[in-house]
Amino acid sequence: GAVVSQHPSWVICKSGTSVKIECRSLDFQATTMFWYRQFPKQSLMLMATSNEGSKATYEQGVEKDKFLINHASLTLSTLTVTSAHPEDSSFYICSARRGAETQYFGPGTRLLVL
Amino acid sequence: GENVEQHPSTLSVQEGDSAVIKCTYSDSASNYFPWYKQELGKRPQLIIDIRSNVGEKKDQRIAVTLNKTAKHFSLHITETQPEDSAVYFCAAPTQGGSEKLVFGKGTKLTVNP
Numbered sequence: 001g002a003v004v005s006q007h008p009s010w011v012i013c014k015s016g017t018s019v020k021i022e023c024r025s026l027d028f029q030a031t032t033m034f035w036y037r038q039f040p041k042q043s044l045m046l047m048a049t050s051n052e053g054s055k056a057t058y059e060q061g062v063e064k065d066k067f068l069i070n071h072a073s074l075t076l077s078t079l080t081v082t083s084a085h086p087e088d089s090s091f092y093i094c095s096a097r098r099g100a101e102t103q104y105f106g107p108g109t110r111l112l113v114l
Numbered sequence: 115g116e117n118v119e120q121h122p123s124t125l126s127v128q129e130g131d132s133a134v135i136k137c138t139y140s141d142s143a144s145n146y147f148p149w150y151k152q153e154l155g156k157r158p159q160l161i162i163d164i165r166s167n168v169g170e171k172k173d174q175r176i177a178v179t180l181n182k183t184a185k186h187f188s189l190h191i192t193e194t195q196p197e198d199s200a201v202y203f204c205a206a207p208t209q210g211g212s213e214k215l216v217f218g219k220g221t222k223l224t225v226n227p
Contacts, residue, residue, distance in 0.1 A: 043203060044158065044203065044217045046214060049213070093158070101148075101163075102160065103160070103215060104160065105150075105159070
């Protein structure tokens with residue numbers, strides 16, 4: 001199979017705190033992972049591309065200092081939302097690319113910032 | 115960059131009927147077209163994909179067709195069942211390669227028993 005896990009599935013935090021989300025490919029190695037954000041009833045919006053051993057590539061309009069990405073191994077990428085505010089509340093989903101093209105998604109993390 | 119348009123935004127069918135969702139893309143160099151199914155609150159799941167060297171691909175009740183000349187591809191679901199109810203997303207790679215995917219806005223399919 002191609003299994004991607006994500007942790008935590010739910011997080012509630014106070015405004016101003018930082019939250020780290022982990023994305024793991026469980027049964028394959030992924031040199032490239034992607035981080036998306038999804039608002040209710042909307043499509044997937046790509047935030048950044050995470051490459052193992054190098055700096056992430058951010059999409060236009062995404063603040064790299066706010067959304068820190070680390071891809072330290074072939075099976076793990078992390079997204080840290082720094083100094084979270086209520087407007088950062090959203091559903092964050094990662095995907096891991098297997099082979100040349102196919103992306104498999106994690107179960108997502110629902111973030112609520114109070 | 116790539117632009118993906120998806121229609122319709124909502125689709126309601128009776129159980130047993132067929133459902134068709136269509137997407138168009140703008141980059142003629144795009145060569146990979148996946149379809150994802152997302153149930154409420156869950157992850158998008160890859161249900162079928164097609165590459166530009168074929169025109170059609172089937173997997174049981176699901177099929178995808180690709181027209182490279184017209185730059186559109188479609189998802190066909192036959193003999194729909196209530197469990198097919200979900201949001202379906204099409205996607206195409208940006209910049210002709212397969213690094214990043216651009217997603218359509220989604221189609222909410224409802225299959226009525």
